[in-house]
Amino acid sequence: IYSQMKQEVFQVSPKARIRKATAFHEAGHAVIAYLEGVKFRYVTVNPGEDFAGMVRLHKVPQSVELGEWTPWARHQAEARIMLSLAGGYAAAQVFPRSHSSRLSDADWYLIDCCLGEYGGSNTDERNAYFRWLEIRTRNKVRFRLVWPLIESVADALMERKTLKCSEVGEIIRQTQKRLLEEYMSGLAGVSQTAESDQTTPGPTTSLLVEGTQA
Helix, strand or coil, X not given: CHHHHHHHHHHCCHHHHHHHHHHHHHHHXXXXXXXXXXXXXXXXXXXXXXXXXXXXXXXXXXXXXXXXCCXXXXXXXXXXXXXXXXXXXXXXXXXXXXXXXXXCHHHHHHHHHHHHHHCCCCHHHHHHHHHHHHHHHHHHHHCCCCHHHHHHHHHHHHHHCEEEHHHHHHHHHHHHHHHHHHHHHHHHHHHHHHHHHHHCCCHHHHHHHHHHHC
């Protein structure tokens, strides 16, 4: 899969590469937001004056702004940091050197707002907390059951330009259904192979049977 991605870098035009990188960047934001339970209005790759694409989030909950130490508020803060990081990681999976693999000012602003309330009281603790969230986000983006969701949403964005949160959710559910069907089909194939091995005597089995009869 990674060799295919590298080949694509040389097969598409610069403009097409930028559009695709932007679609994966925004899809990374949107999919992680959806999976982490962060509501948003829409995701788009229609550019504006100072952005190539965006996810329009709902307002940060007041409990997060106030830094309330409740499990829900802390999860919401961490989820917003993760979704901010996810765009760059998703774009880097396809085009590592693309500008879209970097975080935007808006991404860093949201990270700073959430990290400031929950990142700890000293620099070491804050850096360690942020590094943990970086690792967690990178691994989640690359996870074999999450990356296909990002691919599906990115493909839809390249075709439709803008998706509502509900439409992203439907794409995710349909892709998860397809992955489950492929997994179950694979299990059925393995089961049939195992049954065939048990019922059809191979060379070793034939020798044992002949030896017993002898």
